[in-house]
Amino acid sequence: MNLRLIIFLFIVILTTSCARKITETGVASYYADKFQGRKTANGETFRQRKKTAAHRTLPFGTKVTVKNLSNGRTVKVRINDRGPFAKGRIIDLSKKAAKKIGMVDAGVSDVEIRYKGHAGR
Known part of the structure; x- marks a missing residue:
């Protein structure tokens, strides 16, 4: 193995092992249909049929697992x-994501969100 490959693998292993799972619990809601086609905070066009979400602080592109606690x-x-802006809510889901966890009829649900964070956070 060449030295560059060894160094690269070492860095990958080191950064992956430093990542930790972070969890938050709170209330999730989902976007109203009127937001379909509007621009999101990162400049994308919002689509209800994509599995996307809004969070107040997580970096754009962060992958989050949302669990319906009920x-x-x-x-x-x-x-x-960015959002949600309603008090007490921690994440806003697209309708496709809300359907996957069975919260469309209720409108809001208690959820746990999990994502990887780095040790320095």
């Missing part, structure tokens, strides 16, 4: 917007 169903989403 039924145990999960969905993986990508953060591409």
Whole structure:
């Protein structure tokens, strides 16, 4: 093995092992249909049929697993917007993501979100 490959593998292993799972619990809601086609905070066009979400602080592109605490169903989403701006809510889901975890009829649900963070955070 050449030295560059060894160094690269060492860095990958080191940074992966420094990542830790972070969890948050709170209330999730989902986007109203009126937001379809509007621009998200990262400049993308919002689509209800994509598995995306809004979070107040997570970096755009962060992959988050959302678990509905009332039924145990999960969905993986990508953060591409800011919000939610309603008090007490921690994440806003697209309708596709909300359907996957069975929260469309309720409108809001208690959830746990999990994502990888780095030790320095």
